Amino acid sequence: MKRREFFALGAALGGGxxxxxxxxxxxxxxPRGGTTLALDGERQFWREAAHYQKLPESRVECRxxxxxxxxxxxxxxxxGVRLNERGTYYTTVFGRPVTIANDPIEKKPLFHYxxxxxxxxxxxxxxxxxxxxxxxxEISQFRPEQIPARYGFxxxxxxxxxxxxxxxxxxxxxxxxxxxxxxxALATARASKAAGLPGVMISNGFIExxxxxxxxxxxxxxxxxxxxxxxxxxxxxxxxxxxxxxRTMERxxxxxxxxxLVHLTVPTLNDDAEQAKRLCGWVLEKLGPDVxxxxxxxxxxxxxxxxxxxxxxxxxxxxxxARKAGLRYAYLGNLPGHEGxxxxxxxxxxxxxxxxxxxxxxxxxxEGKCPKCGEKIPGVWS
Ligand code: SF4
Numbered sequence: 459m460k461r462r463e464f465f466a467l468g469a470a471l472g473g474g475x476x477x478x479x480x481x482x483x484x485x486x487x488x489p490r491g492g493t494t495l496a497l498d499g500e501r502q503f504w505r506e507a508a509h510y511q512k513l514p515e516s517r518v519e520c521r522x523x524x525x526x527x528x529x530x531x532x533x534x535x536x537x538g539v540r541l542n543e544r545g546t547y548y549t550t551v552f553g554r555p556v557t558i559a560n561d562p563i564e565k566k567p568l569f570h571y572x573x574x575x576x577x578x579x580x581x582x583x584x585x586x587x588x589x590x591x592x593x594x595x596e597i598s599q600f601r602p603e604q605i606p607a608r609y610g611f612x613x614x615x616x617x618x619x620x621x622x623x624x625x626x627x628x629x630x631x632x633x634x635x636x637x638x639x640x641x642x643a644l645a646t647a648r649a650s651k652a653a654g655l656p657g658v659m660i661s662n663g664f665i666e667x668x669x670x671x672x673x674x675x676x677x678x679x680x681x682x683x684x685x686x687x688x689x690x691x692x693x694x695x696x697x698x699x700x701x702x703x704x705r706t707m708e709r710x711x712x713x714x715x716x717x718x719l720v721h722l723t724v725p726t727l728n729d730d731a732e733q734a735k736r737l738c739g740w741v742l743e744k745l746g747p748d749v750x751x752x753x754x755x756x757x758x759x760x761x762x763x764x765x766x767x768x769x770x771x772x773x774x775x776x777x778x779x780a781r782k783a784g785l786r787y788a789y790l791g792n793l794p795g796h797e798g799x800x801x802x803x804x805x806x807x808x809x810x811x812x813x814x815x816x817x818x819x820x821x822x823x824x825e826g827k828c829p830k831c832g833e834k835i836p837g838v839w840s
Pocket of ligand 1: 535
């Protein structure tokens, strides 16, 4: 795509992830590791990777996420977007977004971060998890060469320029998993921060500490998908582990970067009250009462089409557990029009922000404070 055509995307943004054209997805079974298809034209998206160690016999060890893949020459790491060529490790998705959209920040969801604003949102292919309930599996579970490079090469500066033209107030790395396009996300976050547009990361939090600390220098906010307070759930449903995610959330808080959490509540798998109590207790103890927790409704998708959508009563129970545990800001998600979408003052319970779905109907905050009792409300409001 030529630069002129890229910026002319304009009002067309909002298409969301593949398949925006209505075309059939090229394949159904996600690949893991193995040899890449080094197609002509793909090399323009290769950059030497950050955070890896060279090993004997042209092997490398990736130090980006706790999976720590050891990768032989001409092979990919587990996430499918990092390739070893003769002992040099490459990201294969630098400047290769597969989706770009100008979303309400509420869609991430972030409810205490610039409410009512737009955020230019992008993703590349690839993920370091395979969640059986992934809503964006059409991009997260595939290699870049399996999804057309519909925008061509898009530099960090191009994204910043597009965000400015679209009236976005931040730039979000989202939909799939920004950890696996670390180099592109970091370069874009630096460029957007310099232009006064903070970067926002929507992530599973499965990342090593050193790269996370680099990102935290540049980001304005992070949302972590806190999938369960249960390592077995992470192993069985996501092919990951819990402990590194806990460590990441603590680092974000310590760095002073705004943090919100989402718990997608899946019937029979992570919807029991005891687990919710443990999760909320951990959040309160390690992150404090001001970190918002969104309990979100599951809809059957990807490899969990056999389960029903989450009953609203289950989410309401999670909400009550969070409030009783002492968390000041619990929310319900994927239940448009529910009272649990609104922000209420933790001091006097006055309704401060009314929402329906991703739309802010009313924002009564006055310089970040409750207009009734004057309590300062945690968040980034302007
Ligand atoms: S980022 Fe990808 S290649 Fe690196 S350790 Fe994680 S899954 Fe493996």
